[in-house]
Amino acid sequence: MGNPVLYYMRCVTAVAILMLCAVYGTIASIVCNIIGKQHLSQWTTARCYYYAMKFGMGIDVKVIGEEKLDNKPFIAVSNHQSALDILMLARMFPKGCTVTAKKSLKYVPLLGWFMAASGTFFLDRSSRQKSVDTLNRGLRQVKEKKRALWIFPEGTRSYATDLSILPFKKGAFHLAQQGDIPIVPIVVSNTSTLMNPKNKVFNRGVMTVKVLDPVSTDGLTKEDIGAFSEKIRESMVETLQEIGYSKPVNETNLPQDYIDYVTKKRVAEESEDSKSKGASTGVSA
Structure with a gap:
């Protein structure tokens, strides 16, 4: 039924690791x-x-298609689920890439200091114009210096326990259209099997990340952005349902959606095996 004591112990350890790395990052950034x-x-x-x-x-x-991140400039968009997204970024973050973050993170001790010193673009969500100005500054840097910008278009963590992605905000796609640079969609397997606060999940395991082909914005107009972003979202949802859940070593708990998913998959496989054996028996007869 779960192990809440181990869950909280792992949470404390993870925060300690993050803070120590933030100290290193602040020094490295300076x-x-x-x-x-x-x-x-x-x-x-x-x-x-x-x-x-x-x-x-x-x-x-585990990253599939990482070589597609070699050709800059581009704007990367990926699904946003939990604090483990930081680990995903840590594994595959390209050289010369930076991220956007909400302005309030700038004032978090250690972590905020590192983010500020390392060139993070902080978005003031209380002022649309300030956010737009920040993103435009980021776009200029991406184009002029052939770098990359990583954006989570859902705008907030979904904490999803099913294979879904929230609706996209359009900022990343407007930037790509204005800069005439490609979008690189990146899909992360559902991580609720590894970390999920609601279900007290914090397990060992493996996340799977798939980098999709870059999508050109050549000839794209402002009027096309809505359909363009939705098409990319649909391809990402399709990919998420293909790669499924992160593979856990269950030590704390698992979300019910994952348990139902595994059960349904097992029943389907057994049914398929049964049909295959029946067909084989029929041929032999």
Whole structure:
């Protein structure tokens, strides 16, 4: 029925790892700024966090199609589920890439200091114009320096326990259209089997991430953005249903949606096996 004590112990350990990596990141960012390599700040800190979580928490990330992140500039869009999205970024964050974040994170001790020093674009959600100005500044940097910008178009963590993705906000797609640069869709397997606060889940296991083909914005107009973003979302939902859930080593708990999914899949496979055996028997007769 779950192990809440282990869940909270793992939560405390994960926060400690994050804070230690934030300290490292703040120092690394200062050094990178001094030597004129600020664009490497988030990349080096990401790698530090990935290995700390992999060996300290037993959670790994398998990436399919990572080579598609080699050709910059681009705007990456991915589904946004939980705090484990940070680990996903840590594993595959390209050099010269940066992220957007809500402005309130800027004032979080250690983590906010690192994000500010490493060139994160903070969005003021109370002012649309300020957010637009920040994103336009990010777009100029992406184009001029051939870098990448990573955006979560759902706008907030979904904490989904099923294979779904929230509706997309259009900001990332407007930026890509204005800059005439491609969108790279990235799909992360459902991570509620590894971390989910509602169900007290914090397990070891493996996340699967699939990088889809870049989508060109050549010839795209503002009027096309709605249909364009929805088409990309549909392809991401289809991919999510294909890769399914992150593979857990259950030590704390599992969400009911995952249990139902596994049961349904097993029944379907048994039914298929039964039909196959029946057909084989019929041929033999």
